[in-house]
Amino acid sequence: MNPRSRPSRMGSYLAAVVFALPFLLPFYLLLRNSLMSQAELGALEWRWWPEQVSLRGFADAFSNETAPLGRALLNSTIIAVVSAPVSTMLASMAGYAVARIRVAAAKPTFVLILATMMVPGAATFIPTFVVVGSMGGVNTLWGLILPGLFNAFAVLLFRGFYLRFPHEIEEAGRVDGLGHLGVYLRLALPNSGSLFAALGVLSFIEHWNAFLWPLVIGQDPTYWTVQVAMSTHLTSQAINLPALFASAVVAVAPLAAVFLFAQRYIVRGVMMTGIKG
Amino acid sequence: MSADTGTAGAHPAGGTAQPPGRPAPARRRRVDWSAWRAFAVLTLPMVAGLVVFKYVAMGWGLLLSFSEARGTIALGTWAGLGNYHQLFGDPRFRDSLTLIVVFTAFIVPTTFALSLGLAVLVNRLRRGRALFRTAFFLPAAVSYVVASLVWKMSLFSGLPSGVANSLLGLFGGEPTAWIATVDPPLYWIVLVTVRLWLQVGLYMILFLAGIQQIPADLYEAARVDGAAGEWKLFRHITFPLLRNTSIAVVLLLVIAAFQAFDEFYNLLSTGLAGAPGPDGRPPLVYLYDIALVQQNYGVGSAGAFVVTLLIVAVTLVQGRLVGFGRGDE
Numbered sequence: 001m002n003p004r005s006r007p008s009r010m011g012s013y014l015a016a017v018v019f020a021l022p023f024l025l026p027f028y029l030l031l032r033n034s035l036m037s038q039a040e041l042g043a044l045e046w047r048w049w050p051e052q053v054s055l056r057g058f059a060d061a062f063s064n065e066t067a068p069l070g071r072a073l074l075n076s077t078i079i080a081v082v083s084a085p086v087s088t089m090l091a092s093m094a095g096y097a098v099a100r101i102r103v104a105a106a107k108p109t110f111v112l113i114l115a116t117m118m119v120p121g122a123a124t125f126i127p128t129f130v131v132v133g134s135m136g137g138v139n140t141l142w143g144l145i146l147p148g149l150f151n152a153f154a155v156l157l158f159r160g161f162y163l164r165f166p167h168e169i170e171e172a173g174r175v176d177g178l179g180h181l182g183v184y185l186r187l188a189l190p191n192s193g194s195l196f197a198a199l200g201v202l203s204f205i206e207h208w209n210a211f212l213w214p215l216v217i218g219q220d221p222t223y224w225t226v227q228v229a230m231s232t233h234l235t236s237q238a239i240n241l242p243a244l245f246a247s248a249v250v251a252v253a254p255l256a257a258v259f260l261f262a263q264r265y266i267v268r269g270v271m272m273t274g275i276k277g
Numbered sequence: 278m279s280a281d282t283g284t285a286g287a288h289p290a291g292g293t294a295q296p297p298g299r300p301a302p303a304r305r306r307r308v309d310w311s312a313w314r315a316f317a318v319l320t321l322p323m324v325a326g327l328v329v330f331k332y333v334a335m336g337w338g339l340l341l342s343f344s345e346a347r348g349t350i351a352l353g354t355w356a357g358l359g360n361y362h363q364l365f366g367d368p369r370f371r372d373s374l375t376l377i378v379v380f381t382a383f384i385v386p387t388t389f390a391l392s393l394g395l396a397v398l399v400n401r402l403r404r405g406r407a408l409f410r411t412a413f414f415l416p417a418a419v420s421y422v423v424a425s426l427v428w429k430m431s432l433f434s435g436l437p438s439g440v441a442n443s444l445l446g447l448f449g450g451e452p453t454a455w456i457a458t459v460d461p462p463l464y465w466i467v468l469v470t471v472r473l474w475l476q477v478g479l480y481m482i483l484f485l486a487g488i489q490q491i492p493a494d495l496y497e498a499a500r501v502d503g504a505a506g507e508w509k510l511f512r513h514i515t516f517p518l519l520r521n522t523s524i525a526v527v528l529l530l531v532i533a534a535f536q537a538f539d540e541f542y543n544l545l546s547t548g549l550a551g552a553p554g555p556d557g558r559p560p561l562v563y564l565y566d567i568a569l570v571q572q573n574y575g576v577g578s579a580g581a582f583v584v585t586l587l588i589v590a591v592t593l594v595q596g597r598l599v600g601f602g603r604g605d606e
Contacts, residue, residue: 124338234422
């Protein structure tokens with residue numbers, strides 16, 4: 001259409017490639033380093049690829065006595081696999097109730113939930129730690145999981161979704177003898193699959209990558225998550241670098257897979273969570 | 278279960294106009310217990326969780342911040358404003374506030390500009406748009422710990438084989454200890470780039486969503502009017518119409534920056550006492566040290582409130598500033 005558009009489009013592709021390279025560089029470094037030996041990582045010369053690919057780092061990472069990677073992976077997996085669906089489900093339930101069940105408590109309940117959005121999550125880790133600690137939650141799985149299950153912002157998003165849920169469908173359910181819970185479980189919930197998936201995937205990523213809270217609560221090596229275990233090695237004096245990079249590859253791989261296969265949900269989730277104003 | 282309660286609500290409301298001047302008859306409705314029960318079942322878990330982990334936590338924290346609480350999370354002796362005095366009397370806390378303001382001033386504009394630029398760029402691509410979007414977005418799958426590892430031990434490692442030093446070597450530069458160099462503050466480059474890499478993709482997605490909602494005929498109309506340059510189109514159409522997205526992005530960026538913890542903790546090793554390198558300690562790292570290492574929960578809680586109030590204040594001020602400009606458009 002536009003005569004100028006061909007060269008300018010070429011320029012766009014060139015720029016995109018130039019910008020994309022530094023974004024992908026760290027992934028390449030991660031992989032390269034995990035396959036290098038300790039000696040090669042400490043070498044003075046730059047090297048594009050290990051002279052001899054070594055899987056020693058992976059073996060070391062899994063056989064480490066003080067912080068076994070297997071245990072940390074298990075902890076992270078339990079936390080993310082439980083937190084993502086449960087936190088999304090709780091938000092969906094509350095979102096439906098404040099949107100569609102007309103009782104006098106609906107408005108105050110919504111305000112009570114919404115008000116917590118003003119409080120920044122990470123900045124209040126000490127008060128939360130005090131409460132969880134007093135309940136005996138330090139060095140427990142529930143202490144790691146429970147405080148992260150209540151997402152007011154997700155309630156807001158689900159409320160918005162259920163407000164637009166067609167009244168005709170609800171009426172039809174009523175005619176068939178469904179109560180409020182029945183309408184929610186049989187009709188509304190199954191119809192919110194895409195929002196559920198988007199928020200669930202985002203929640204999974206968030207919990208898998210979380211650092212501050214697991215660091216505070218999982219103090220004993222038995223309760224370290226992958227992130228805490230890696231951080232402990234990174235900030236210690238004697239570092240087994242190949243093992244550390246191998247752990248990082250293992251920690252990133254599942255999420256990279258989630259990203260590549262569920263990207264449209266993630267993108268949708270990000271679009272919805274970002275446009276709240 | 279009685280399903281036939283509350284049928285009074287099924288009357289189409291407002292179907293007949295009320296004669297003016299006469300108040301609506303005060304009809305006393307029966308309480309719909311089945312609705313209440315359903316409401317309670319659905320909201321109770323969320324409400325209970327938020328009450329315990331937000332309201333009780335904040336209340337308890339507020340009380341702790343006014344009491345002597347060393348090595349204990351029980352409410353000790355009343356200390357008045359003592360903890361707040363001690364907090365603001367500590368130069369390291371004041372430094373941490375300065376640090377986080379400076380850090381925010383660096384990271385917010387750079388992330389904003391780069392993510393907006395990449396969104397415009399990706400949007401111009403016809404083929405391969407999804408491919409490039411993925412390339413820029415993929416870092417969002419990586420944790421701060423992993424990114425810190427790569428930045429510290431490979432990208433900006435002090436060895437000549439580190440990426441930054443290898444590049445420097447191509448131009449005949451000497452290998453540099455990036456993270457350990459305080460003067461000039463080279464460690465700042467490491468801190469800013471790691472967060473940039475991790476969060477740019479996320480905000481690029483937000484801007485892309487905004488850009489794609491701009492009607493294409495606006496651009497056509499502008500071209501007809503002679504505003505043909507790409508920069509002019511961006512300045513007069515794209516950017517003004519991204520106003521709401523921009524506001525949201527800045528707010529999210531500021532809130533995230535004020536709560537920075539992970540990269541400072543893992544890159545600068547301030548979690549380790551006496552480790553070499555710069556003492557870059559943002560408020561959350563400072564508070565982690567006070568509460569978890571020194572176990573002074575009184576001062577720690579006081580700090581949590583100061584940081585929280587700061588974030589809330591910034592949010593409100595920004596909302597206010599934005600609100601003032603709204604009439605212009």
